[in-house]
Amino acid sequence: MHGAARFYGKDWFAALLLGSALAAAALTDSHALRRLELLVYDAGVRMTSRVPGASEDIVIVAIDDPSIEEIGPWPWPRDVLAEATDRLVRGKAKAVGLLVPLDEPRTDRGLEHFRSLRAYLDANPLPRNLRQRRHISRLLAEAEYRLDTDAQLAKVMSPTGPVFIPMALVPGVPSGDPVPPLPEHVRRHRLTKVSLNEDTGAASSAAARLPLEVFARRARGIGHMPLDGEAGKDARSHRLVLEYAGEHYASLPLLLAARSLYVRPARVEIELGDGVRIAKVEIRTDSEMRMYPGFYPSREGEPAFAGYSFRDVRAGRVPAGAFRNKIVLVGMATTDAGRLYATPLGPMSAPEVAANVVASMLNQDYYERPDWSRWIEAALFGLVFLYLAFVMPRLAGRRATTVSATLLVALLLAGHYLLLSERLWLQTATPALFLVSGHLLLATRRLFGAARVKREADADSAQTNRLLGLAFQGQGQLDMALDKFRKLPADDSVLELFYNLALDFERKRQFSKAAGCYDHILRRAPGFRDAAERKQRAAAAERAVMLGPVAGSGTIVLDAMEKPRLGRYEVEKELGRGAMGTVYLGRDPRIGRVVAIKTIALSQFEEAERPQVRERFFREAEAAGRLNHPNIVTIYDAGEEQDLGFIAMELLEGKDLTHYVQPGKELPLEWVVDVVTQVADALDYAHRCDVVHRDIKPANIMHDDAKQSVKVTDFGIARITDSNNTRTGVIMGSPFYMSPEQLAGKPVDGRSDLFSLGVTLFELLAGVQPFRGDSMAALMYQIANEPHPDILAIRPALPPRLKSFLDKALRKDPSDRFQTGAEFRDALVAGVRVRSVRGRARRTPR
Incomplete structure (x- = not known):
């Protein structure tokens, strides 16, 4: 077992x-x-x-919806088909394939009555005047012809003419007695040059739907073709030959291809299980005589095959020369899904399928299996x-x-x-x-x-982990003890171990880890001793440590049992640390607003530097507070408390763009354009307010997946560009994204931000920065002197006009770049031809 x-x-x-x-x-x-x-x-x-080739010699006459609306519901009287077919014959068409059922009569109900009346008058002449009898006989003959629409269609045909008609052979093995041979007027169209193969052959047919004898005797050829409601509606393969009662019959497209090459059906060579030869054209098939045709797509918005509406052909609105020496296919092409066939290019009508099959044979453009x-x-x-x-x-x-x-x-x-x-x-x-x-x-x-x-x-080593954990705890290695205790199954004895470990963490003032231990206990036993109360105390103590007593820091000291405060804001937790200081999650208790609080400990600077640092910090609040734009982070308040400066600002959802940039990962062009145009809008507004950002880069651009919105953050190094505040020789920002004039310490304006935005755009599209040096000196030299890489060499599928756009955006001379954010945005949208960069339905890349 x-x-x-x-x-x-x-x-x-x-x-x-x-x-x-x-x-x-x-x-x-x-x-x-x-x-x-x-x-x-x-x-x-x-x-x-594919090369069009023979497809240019094929014309489709479509029995479409407009034709049915004008002529009447299908099926029509055959004299309607006769009128259009006669025009095609007179137009010198090389071949006309009627892809419509001709197996049932379409005569007027009164025809038999007229024939009976005419036979009676022939046998019992009423008028004694011979001239009157002949006149009546002519009138009756004409009436009979008018009512016999099948005869009118047959009259258009001729055994030597160009008209080919279909019959339906249903593949399958006959059940019961062998099927009888087809009538002689159909058998004369069978294939005769057939090389038999003992192992393979054409598929057998179990039933047949034959055209009326009046048509079969006058048609140039009869080939099998699926009729309405037959076959599997899958036209990816086509049977060139089917066997019925021991004889072989060609498909209608095969006969039309042979006619195009001026080859009679009797001279078409069939190698069963191998292929078909029409003169010098060889068509390979599978063992059941199936070919897999190629399908011709539209070219520059034009259909692969010329086509006309049946009503226009019948009314003579199409020049006869349009059909001269052409293969013309007449068939249903309505939008009715029941009349369409599945193809690699999508649903197609019967004449479209036949046209592709004929073109594939003549072009020898087909697939083999x-x-x-x-x-x-x-x-x-x-x-x-x-x-x-x-x-x-x-x-x-x-x-x-x-x-x-x-x-x-x-x-x-x-x-x-x-x-x-x-x-x-x-x-x-x-x-x-x-x-x-x-x-x-x-x-x-x-x-x-x-x-x-x-x-x-783990189960086998539970006791070992318990002993090791206790040993580490006794030695004061609490983190290692915690790691061992976490591997133990949760029971009362293990929870007691976690409780004692939490007490040790508290003694070492590691309150966050103590709170974690209590949280581990409460998830498994909510009422365990006083764990819930101790967890709250540990969390409060952690918050106090977060902002509180650090020797010489100058920060405020708050009661560990209360939430820390900055101004009127309650501090909830730390969100992160940036170049300027620490960022916390806060709440305004007066109005319940949740904010992000950005802080800087002024005491960390030398005494002589503090006034300048304090001035710069509040200048950020002043500059950003003057801006009111949907793509710029909103500043609510600013203040200072015990040498701790803070700015309360809008709490942003989402991630900055550095999370999306990865080497080798191609971000969707439309998404990138949407993000960059929003940043360009924000910069255009800020520059009009005389504010320059000076540090545009992916890390300072936040994207909200849910709202599909963009926010420009960290105007911390922005300075009001009034002439009395502009100084030279000061470099602020991230060197990879700096403009040449900013690196040189020259005065900068909004065009420097647009250069940085161009670098950001390049990185979003290429996955790498355009300027990368092994050292700061090499990087500065590249930015100031060397051209950026060709974006199309990195990502060839991008629009060619994007290269010229980046060339202008990253010019070394500011006067050669885009002068405003609006100009940058409009040129970008025009360059990539994005349909709508303001539709917020962009799917965020993952």
């Missing part, structure tokens, strides 16, 4: 089960797997470049199984992921290469799915297996 458990737990057995399930699904033609393969196939077909391809696919499936069963279990996790990803890419690229370059359809999606699902399965098993082993090891 243990042996069986070990057997079932092997990786190769899991891979075998998964592979067997996928193989069974593939052998039973699973809809999901077939859909996956078709998705990959369709993508390859759409990516294939020979019988041996299935053996290759089976071999790939087997190789994937061998990898999953015997190779992947021996690889470490990261290396296994790398190898699996490499194999996956190789499988998909090989399939696409063969499809695009060799026109060979090798179905690699199923082996790729096996590889991905198998890797996930085995990786999950490995993960859970490792977790199970870890749990077992």
Whole structure:
């Protein structure tokens, strides 16, 4: 029994089960797997470049919705088809394919009555005057012709004319008695130059829908073609030949292609299970005589095939020369989904499908799927199984992921290469799915297996961890003791250990860790001793330490049992530390507003520096407080308390842009433009208010994913640009984003911010900064003298005009750059041609 458990737990057995399930699904033609393969196939077909070639010699006459609205509901009387067909014949069309059912009469109900009346008069002449009898006979004959619309359509046809008509052969094995041969007027259109193959052949037909004899006798050719409500509505493959009652019949597109090459059906050579030859044109097929045609997309907004509405052709509104020496296909092309066929380019009507099939044959632009391809696919499936069963279990996790990803890419690229370059359809999606699902399965098993082993090891070493933890606690190594205690199962004795450890943390004034221990206790036993009260005291003590008594700091000292205050604001917790000082989360108790409080301990500076530092700190509040813009952080208040300066400002959600920039990661162009244009708006407003930021960089730009909004932060080094406050020789900001004039210590204005914004834009698009030096001197030299890299060399898919935009934005001379934020924004939007940079529906990159 243990042996069986070990057997079932092997990786190769899991891979075998998964592979067997996928193989069974593939052998039973699973809809999901077939859909996956078709998705990959369709993508390859759409990516294939095609030369129009014979497609320019094919014209579609569409029985479309406007035609039905004008002429009446379908089906129409055959004299309507006759009128349009007659115009096509008179227009010298090389071939006319009528892709409409002709298997049922469409005569007037009164026709039989007229025929009976005419037969009676012929047998019993009423007028004695011979002239009157002949006149009545002519009138009756004319009336009979007018009512017999089938005869009118047949009259347009001729065995030597260009009209070809369809019949429907339903593939399948006949049940019961063998099917009788087709009538002679249909059999005369059968293929005669057929080379039989004992192993393969054309698919058999179990039933047939034949055109009326009146049409069959006069048509130039009859070929099989799916009619309304028949076939599987999947036109990715086309059967060129079908067998019925031991005889072989060509498809209608095959006959039209032969007619285009002036080859009679009797001279079309059929090699069953191999292909078709029309003169010098060879078309390879699979064992069931199926070809996989190419499909021609629209070119520059124009359809691949010329097309006209049936009503216009019938009314003579289309010049006859439009059809001269053309293959004309007449068929239903309404928007009714029930009449459309699935193709790699999307739903198509019957005449569109036939046009693509004919063009593929004449251009020899088709795909092959020979019988041996299935053996290759089976071999790939087997190789994937061998990898999953015997190779992947021996690889470490990261290396296994790398190898699996490499194999996956190789499988998909090989399939696409063969499809695009060799026109060979090798179905690699199923082996790729096996590889991905198998890797996930085995990786999950490995993960859970490792977790199970870890749990077992932890259970075995519980007593060891307890003893080690107590030993570390006795030696004063409380952090190591905490690490050991966390590995113990939660019971009353362990909670007692955590309680005693928390007391030791309190004695060492490590209140946050003491609060963590109490929190660990309360999650498992909310009423454990006085843990809840002690947790509150520890948290309060931590807040007091956060702002409170540090020797010589000059900061305020607050009661540990109360929330610390700065001015009228209650300090909740620390948010982070920046270049200017510490940032806290605060709340205004008067109005309940939650704010961010930025502080600076003035006591950390030398006595002589404090007045200048204090002046600079409050200048930031003054400069930013003058600005009121949706893309600039709002300043609410500023103050000073016991040498601790603070500014209360808007609390921002989201992350700064440094979280999105990664080498090799391409951010969506539209998202980047949306962010940068908002920053440009903010700078345009600030510059008009005579405020220069001086430190524009990704770290000072916040993005809110939820609101899709941008805020420019940290005007901490901004200075009012009045002439009496401007000084030279002062460098403020981040050197990677500085303008040449800022690095040189020259006076700067808003154009310096726009240069920094251009550097930021380059980094967001490329993932790297445009100027990078090994030293500060090398970086300064690059910014001042060397050109920035070509953005298109890093990311070729970007719009070409973006290069010229960045060239101007990063000019060394400020007078050569964009002069205002509005000019920067408008040029960026125009350069990339983004539809709407103000629609806040941009998906934030992850």
